[in-house]
Amino acid sequence: MKLAGFIHLAACALLVLSVKLFAATDVPSLADFLAPQDHLDAALSPDGRYLAQLWYRDSDKTRFVSVRDLSQPEWPVIGRLGGNIQRPIGIKWGNKSRLLIYMRVPFKPEKVQAAAKEPDFDPDNFDSFDRLMAIDPTMENATVLMGDTRLSFNRRVTDIRNLLRDDPRHLMMTAFSHNRLCLYKVDLYDGSAEKVAEGDRFTYALMSDHNGKPLFKLNYLPIAKEIQLFEYKKNDWQKTLNIELDEEDNSDLDDLVGTYEGLFVYRKRNKDTGFYQLTAFDTDLNKDVVLAADPNHDILQPLFEYGSYQINGYVIDDDTPIVKLFDPEAQRQQQQLAQLLPNLDLRYTSVTDDGKQMVLSVSNTETPPIFYLYDEQSGKLKLINYGFSKQSSKALGFSATFDYQSRDQQQIHALLLLPPNYQDGSQYPLIMMPHGGPQANVGLQYDTFAQMLATRGYVVMQPNFRGSTGYGLAFEQAGYRQWGQRMQQDLDDGAQALIRQGIVAKGQACLVGWNYGGYAALMGVIETPELYRCAVSFSGITDLPEYVERLADGYETDAQRQKFVYDRIGDPDKDKQMLKRYSPIHLVDKVNGAALLIASKLSDKARFNALDDFADVAAKLHKPVSLINLDDVAKDKQTDSVLRLYNRVFDFLGQHLNNPVPASTSPANTH
Numbered sequence: 001m002k003l004a005g006f007i008h009l010a011a012c013a014l015l016v017l018s019v020k021l022f023a024a025t026d027v028p029s030l031a032d033f034l035a036p037q038d039h040l041d042a043a044l045s046p047d048g049r050y051l052a053q054l055w056y057r058d059s060d061k062t063r064f065v066s067v068r069d070l071s072q073p074e075w076p077v078i079g080r081l082g083g084n085i086q087r088p089i090g091i092k093w094g095n096k097s098r099l100l101i102y103m104r105v106p107f108k109p110e111k112v113q114a115a116a117k118e119p120d121f122d123p124d125n126f127d128s129f130d131r132l133m134a135i136d137p138t139m140e141n142a143t144v145l146m147g148d149t150r151l152s153f154n155r156r157v158t159d160i161r162n163l164l165r166d167d168p169r170h171l172m173m174t175a176f177s178h179n180r181l182c183l184y185k186v187d188l189y190d191g192s193a194e195k196v197a198e199g200d201r202f203t204y205a206l207m208s209d210h211n212g213k214p215l216f217k218l219n220y221l222p223i224a225k226e227i228q229l230f231e232y233k234k235n236d237w238q239k240t241l242n243i244e245l246d247e248e249d250n251s252d253l254d255d256l257v258g259t260y261e262g263l264f265v266y267r268k269r270n271k272d273t274g275f276y277q278l279t280a281f282d283t284d285l286n287k288d289v290v291l292a293a294d295p296n297h298d299i300l301q302p303l304f305e306y307g308s309y310q311i312n313g314y315v316i317d318d319d320t321p322i323v324k325l326f327d328p329e330a331q332r333q334q335q336q337l338a339q340l341l342p343n344l345d346l347r348y349t350s351v352t353d354d355g356k357q358m359v360l361s362v363s364n365t366e367t368p369p370i371f372y373l374y375d376e377q378s379g380k381l382k383l384i385n386y387g388f389s390k391q392s393s394k395a396l397g398f399s400a401t402f403d404y405q406s407r408d409q410q411q412i413h414a415l416l417l418l419p420p421n422y423q424d425g426s427q428y429p430l431i432m433m434p435h436g437g438p439q440a441n442v443g444l445q446y447d448t449f450a451q452m453l454a455t456r457g458y459v460v461m462q463p464n465f466r467g468s469t470g471y472g473l474a475f476e477q478a479g480y481r482q483w484g485q486r487m488q489q490d491l492d493d494g495a496q497a498l499i500r501q502g503i504v505a506k507g508q509a510c511l512v513g514w515n516y517g518g519y520a521a522l523m524g525v526i527e528t529p530e531l532y533r534c535a536v537s538f539s540g541i542t543d544l545p546e547y548v549e550r551l552a553d554g555y556e557t558d559a560q561r562q563k564f565v566y567d568r569i570g571d572p573d574k575d576k577q578m579l580k581r582y583s584p585i586h587l588v589d590k591v592n593g594a595a596l597l598i599a600s601k602l603s604d605k606a607r608f609n610a611l612d613d614f615a616d617v618a619a620k621l622h623k624p625v626s627l628i629n630l631d632d633v634a635k636d637k638q639t640d641s642v643l644r645l646y647n648r649v650f651d652f653l654g655q656h657l658n659n660p661v662p663a664s665t666s667p668a669n670t671h
Contacts, residue, residue: 026393026394026395027394027395027396027420027455028390028391028394028396028451028455030452030643030646030647030650031640031643032390032391032394033391033448033451033452034642034643034646035058035388035390036056036058037056037369037387037388038055038056038057038058038387038388038389039053039054039055039056039371039384039385039386039387039389040054040055040056040063040387041053041054041090041091041349041361041371042054042349042350042359042361042371042373042384042385043091043092043093043099043349043350043359044093044349044350044351044352044357044358044359044373045093045096045097045099045137045352046093046095046096046165046352046353047096047352047353048070048352048354048356048357049069049070049071049096050067050068050069050070050078050093050096050099050137051067051068051070051075051359051373051384052065052066052067052091052093052099052137053065053066053067053068053091053384053385054088054089054090054091055082060084060116060121061084061116061121061122061123062082062083062084062087063082063083063084063087063088063089064080064081064082064083064088065079065080065081065082065088065091065099065101065139066079066080067079067080067099067137067138067139069137078137078138079135079136079137079138079139079140080139081101081135081139084116084121084123085106085109085112085113085116085123086103086104086105086106086109087103087104087123088101088102088103088104089102089103089104089130090102090158092160092307092350093350094134094163094171094188095163095168095169095188096168097136097137098134098135098136098188098189099134099135099136099137100132100133100134100145100160101132101133101134101135102130102131102132102133102158103130103131103132103133104123104128104129104130105128105129105130105131106123106126106127106128107126107127107128107129108126108127111126112126128155129154129155129156129157130155130156130157130158131144131145131147131157131158132144132145132146132157132158132160132173133145134188134189134191141189143189143190143191144191145157145173145186145188145191145193146173146175146184146186146191146193147191154175154176157173157175158173159173159174159175160172160173160307161173161174161183161206161207161208161308161309162207162208162209162210162212162307162308162309163306163307163308164210164211164212165210165307165353166210166211167211167212168188169187169188169189170185170186170187170188170212171185171186171188171307172184172185172186172196172208172212173186173193174205174206177195177198179201180198180199180200180201180203181198181199181203181204181205181206182195182196182197182198182199182206183195183196183197183198183206183208183214184196185212196208196212196214197214197217197232199217199219200219202219202220202221202228203217203218203219204218204219204220205217205218205257206218207258207259207309209259209262210308210310213232214232215231215232215259215262215264216229216230216231216232216259216264217229217230217232217237218230218257222556223556223557225244225245225560226242226243226244226245227242227243227245227257227266228241228242228243229241229242229243229264229281231264231283240264240281240283240286241264241281241283243266243268256301256302257302257309258302258304258309258310258311259309259310259311260280260291260310260311263280263281263282263283263289264280264281264283265278265279265280265281265291265302265311266278266279266281267279267299267301267302268288269473270293273293273295273472274472274473274474274475274476275293275294275295275296275297275298275299275472275473276298276299276300277290277291277292277293277294277299278290278291278292278293278299278302278311278314279291291311292314292324294316297316297317297318297322297470298316298317298469298470299314299315299316299317300314300315300316300317300321301314301315302314302315303315303323303325306348306350306351311326312325312326312327312330313325313326313330313331317441317443317470318443319401319415319443319444320343320344320345320364320443320444321345321443323338323346329355330355333355333376334346336379337360337374340379340381341360341362341372341381343364343444344362344363344364344367345362345363345364345444345445346360346361346362347360347361347362348360349361349371355376356375356376356377357373357374357375357376358373358374359371359372359373359374359384360372360373360374360381361387363387363445363446364399364444364445364446365397365398365399365415365417365444365445365446365447365450365451366396366397366398366399366417366446366451367396367446368386368387368388368391368392368396368446369386369387369388369446370383370385370386370387371383371384371385371386371387372384395420395421395455396420396451396454396455397417397418397419397420397450397451397453397454397455397460398417398418398420398422399415399416399417399418399444400415400416400417400418401413401414401415401416401444402414402415402416402461402494402497402498404493404494404497405493405497406466406489406490406493407489407493408486410466410478410490412463412464412465412466412490412493412494413463413464413471414461414462414463414464414494415442415443415444415461415462415463415464416459416460416461416462417447417450417451417453417454417459417460417462418454418459419454419455419457419458419459420454420455425502427502427503427504427505427508428457428458428459428503428504428505428508429457429458429459429504429505429508429509429510429653429657429658430458430459430460430461430495430498430504430508430509430510431453431458431459431460431461431509431510431511431512431653432461432463432491432494432495432509432510432511432512432521432524432532433450433453433460433461433462433511433512433513433517434462434463434465434491434511434513434516434517434520434521435462435464435468435513435516435517436513436514436515436516436517437467437468437469437515437516438465438467438468438479438483438487438516439467439468439469439476439568440468440469441464441468441469441470441471442462442463442464442468443470447462449512450462452646452650453512453653456650456654458653458657459498459503459504461494461495461498463490463491463494465479465487465490465491465494466478466479466482466486466487466490467479467480467482467487480567480568480569481567481568481569481570481575481578483516483519483544483569483570483582484519484520484523484527484581484582485582487520488520488523488524488527491511491520491524492524492528492531495509495531495532496531507530507533508533508657508658509531509532509533509657510532510533510534510535510536510653510656510657511524511525511532511534511535511536512535512536512538512649512653513536513537513538513540514538514539514540515538515539515540515541516541517538517540518536518537518538518539518540518541519537519540519541519542519584520540521535521536521537521540521595522535522537522540522542522584522591522595522614523582523584524593525591525592525593525594525595526584526587526590526591526592527590529591529592529593532593533593533594533656533657534593534594534595534596534652534653534656534657535593535594535595535596536595536596536598536649536652536653537595537596537597537598537611538598538599539598539599539600539604539607539608539611540584540597540611541584541607541610542583542584542585542610542611542613542614543583543584543585543586543610544569544570544579544580544582544583545572545576545579545580545583546606546610547569548565548566548569548570548572548579549572550606551564551565551569552565552566552572584614585610585613585614585617588614588617588618588621588623588625589621591618591621591623591625593624593656594624594625594652594656595618595623595624595625595626596625596626596628596648596649596652597611597614597615597625597626597627597628598627598628598630598645598649599611599627599628599629599630600629600630600631601629601631602631603630608629611627612627615627628645628648630645633645
């Protein structure tokens with residue numbers, strides 16, 4: 001497994017790409033890429049003695065936890081638990097001698113047990129609920145936490161709020177009781193729970209200090225799109241702050257808030273720079289204080305002490321996320337690790353109480369997740385396991401960043417994934433992969449599908465075109481109302497830059513994308529067919545007026561519809577002609593390239609029907625457009641049905657790009 005640094009290309013400077021040539025005699029097959037992750041997690045006990053690991057075995061859909069004793073030679077396994085009926089789905093240490101295992105349990109175990117004998121068995125097809133188990137490292141003396149409370153109607157009773165490091169017998173959890181989120185103090189040994197505080201019908205989070213005393217209550221108001229903050233004072237909740245949310249915050253509210261030295265902290269956009277910062281709210285002074293900010297990057301999220309809401313650092317958004325810790329000694333250790341594992345996204349899955357040992361999960365575009373044990377005293381890393389064992393010893397594509405100028409002189413930052421056997425002077429077919437959203441961005445994180453493409457001999461380009469997040473509010477807003485226009489031109493300009501560099505062969509490019517990316521893929525073979533020979537559109541949007549109407553129906557107020565839909569895509573009245581002009585469904589006659597449409601009628605009937613309409617019109621006009629219904633793929637109970645779908649995608653790309661590399665063949669064989 002290669003951990004090389006990233007190559008930065010400057011297209012406007014006409015630099016020649018010069019990289020080390022890697023032998024690519026053995027690349028992962030598509031089946032290897034589609035194999036699920038088999039080593040899922042690893043967690044170190046607070047005293048560093050035990051290592052718990054979470055595994056998955058695809059042959060019988062079994063998930064299990066094993067515990068090794070690191071104090072003994074060769075780390076013997078001293079306990080093991082799991083199966084394919086009641087399955088462990090997560091691990092965390094409650095104290096040095098009690099392991100917490102998140103368990104997924106079917107409502108009807110007998111039915112699942114009978115189905116497990118069938119060749120197409122999938123336990124995720126059955127209704128289930130989640131519970132939290134505490135158990136000794138030897139997998140003895142198990143108890144279900146909060147098992148004796150009247151919470152059986154809850155589908156999920158696993159929400160840990162604070163591990164109470166000063167109280168090794170208890171932890172804090174939340175669960176719903178009578179439709180109200182409540183905070184409980186829970187015994188790790190007998191599972192009993194004592195209610196400490198109660199929220200109301202809008203409460204989604206309750207925070208406590210390290211002694212279990214309630215601190216803050218957070219209410220989410222979906223109509224107003226805001227969070228209300230309450231502080232616990234004099235045995236009651238007192239409202240202190242309203243936080244207006246941006247749309248992109250709504251899916252991960254719990255990861256954007258925390259506490260720091262008794263203050264409430266939340267992520268907030270700086271109005272001057274346009275970037276997100278961490279803001280601490282002083283309830284006594286009723287004022288905001290900037291806790292952390294970067295003038296050129298967003299703060300993605302705060303970092304928390306293990307098992308609590310207490311913030312000890314933050315993550316800066318960059319190609320590879322940058323970790324910043326408040327404690328100087330911890331930050332020194334973080335920098336030391338960054339030097340040992342350069343250009344990798346380093347995430348701590350667990351840290352000992354003394355901070356001297358930790359488990360790391362590391363990854364980047366060319367490196368699937370790898371788990372390491374780090375010992376600060378020796379300064380050495382010890383491999384625990386690869387997340388995807390079938391890819392661990394095989395050649396993968398490698399990464400580069402690529403900056404280019406758009407036609408109106410806007411700098412666009414893009415990521416490239418290059419074939420494992422890339423050679424200077426050779427030209428390669430290009431897959432342009434616009435991200436979804438479009439209010440999102442692409443960083444150097446592992447992307448299975450991009451690697452599939454690169455190892456089949458393609459150069460993969462993923463631009464952060466205008467409208468992408470992570471480059472400030474002005475850059476994001478430059479993409480508003482620009483579907484099919486400026487955002488599309490940014491893609492085209494990136495492809496042209498690679499052609500000028502001699503990296504990509506002229507006339508050898510296709511687009512592949514999901515949702516907005518699927519829309520951009522279709523617009524490519526409509527607006528610039530001289531550049532793109534084909535498009536693969538996964539659930540792509542075809543009718544902008546219909547899409548705007550559907551999105552707007554999801555908001556309660558005119559102000560929200562204006563802010564989150566009309567300002568970003570277009571007003572159905574004022575921009576009616578523009579929305580129609582850049583809707584693929586009205587431009588089928590201009591398609592001059594092959595298009596493969598892929599969608600599911602069951603999961604998104606409206607989107608599927610729109611793509612079906614597009615395919616019907618294309619058929620009448622004798623355009624080379626075809627549609628795959630994912631539901632038909634799912635009906636095929638053979639285990640290789642998904643593999644056959646991807647083979648169809650790669651056969652389609654290879655046919656239209658004249659790529660001599662079949663999906664199942666190593667690109668090394670072509671040189």
